[in-house]
Amino acid sequence: MSDQFVQQTEPEEAFAALSNETRLKILQVLWKSDVQTIPFSELxxxxxxxxxxxxxxxLDKLIGQFVxxxxxxxxLTQAGKHVNGAIASGMYTADGTLDxxxxxxxxQNSGDPLMLRYENETVRIGCDSCSSCPSGWEAPIPPSVFAGYDRNEIPETVSQYFRxxxxxxxxxxxPFCNGQMKPTVELVDAMDGDRSSEIEFENSNRQSLDPVVLFDCQQCGTESQVALYHALxxxxxxxxxxxxxxxIVVQERFIWELSELSPVKVDIESRNPIQLxxxxxxGDSTLSVVVDEAFDIIEIDT
Known part of the structure; x- marks a missing residue:
């Protein structure tokens, strides 16, 4: 956290302030009100x-941090709005599955239809034939994302959410704390998920190696991983x-279709630091994108 901002309240104290039914109701009333500010007597x-x-x-227990x-x-403060948003999302209270x-x-391999499954707060997409489906894809998603949508709208909703x-x-x-995310391009073994920047490559287009962008939050330490091809x-x-x-309109493609637009070649120009x-x-056209370890574009050329 920068010098201009200091931690006002310890986490234990902040969460203790929420451990009361009346206080949660105060936050809910302020959240659902048609006006931004509510007088004491009305509240x-x-x-x-x-x-x-x-x-x-x-009320005094909430003032400063949440009110x-x-x-x-x-x-409500921004923190108070986020608490209500988390409650509304079902993040702490809801569960569910989809047929x-x-x-x-x-x-792309078997030709069988892809299936979308949802359980344990995770969307999984793949066919029923391949042990390791080349079109397979999975990611976490909270139950509230599906609220209000018909079953036939679920695929589009999932795709837009992850975009x-x-x-x-x-x-x-x-995506968790809004802190700064620092990107790093690495080479990951697609077979076991281990980072493989030390592997010797005889063929830079070898299918068991996937370039990924690892986004590390400088505030909460959370790490998010996105395939380099998708990120580009x-x-x-x-x-x-x-x-x-x-x-080809990339914006109109479902997120799991992006694998069909994977690069035809990846050359490793440098391994330390990585530059790809x-x-x-x-069609008949090609595009070369040179990207460095910090996910900065060095050169782009047709």
């Missing part, structure tokens, strides 16, 4: 507590424009 009446002194005691006191009354959904897309998450981390913001397709305008000029030359092909 107490809506919460349903008769004793002003007892109500004031609970702001103004001349006109009380309103498998047959997608209108086929496995949003990828854009968030490539733009430098942690979704975050680098030049790559999307190249495909568009050749009749990624070549995409669309």
């Amino acid at each position: 107490r009446r809506t919460v349903g507590m008769r004793d002003p002194g007892q109500f004031n005691y609970h 702001i006191k103004t001349d006109g009354g009380y309103q 498998p959904i047959v997608l209108n897309h086929s496995c 949003t998450k990828v854009q968030q981390v490539t733009n430098g913001f942690c 397709l979704l975050a680098e305008p030049g790559v999307a424009s190249f495909h568009y000029e050749n009749g 030359d990624v070549t995409y092909r669309a």
Whole structure:
């Protein structure tokens, strides 16, 4: 955390302030109100507590961290809004599964339809034939994302949700704490997930090695991993424009279809630090993208 910002409250104290039904109800009333600021008497009446002194005691526990006191009354801080958002998302309270959904897309290997499954807060996509489906894909997703959508809308919803998450981390913001995300390009063994930057490569296009971008949050320490090919397709305008000029609209592709747009060649120009030359092909045209270890574009050329 920079010198301009200091930790105002210890985590134990902050979470203790939320361990009371009345305080949570205060936050919920402020969250659901049609007005931004609510006077004390109206807030107490809506919460349903008769004793002003007892109500004031609970309200004081929230002021500063979750609630702001103004001349006109009380309103939520950003932290208070995030608490309500987490409750509304079902992140702490909801669970659920989906019956498998047959997608209108086929496995690149077997030709069988891809299936979308959801359980244990994870979306999994793949066919039923391959032990390691080349079109396979999985990622975590909270149950609330599906609220209000019909079953036939689920695939599009899942795809848009993860596009949003990828854009968030490539733009430098942690999906959990909004802290700064630092990207690092690494080479990962696709067979076991181990980082493999020390492997000797006889063939830089070897299928068991996947370049990935690891995004490390400098605030909470969370790590998010995105395939380098996907990150370039979704975050680098030049790559999307190249495909568009050749009749492929990347923005209209489902996220699990992006594997069909994988590069035809990856040359390792440097291993320490890593620098890769990624070549995409669309029709008769090719695009070369040179990216370094910090996920900076060194050169892009058709």
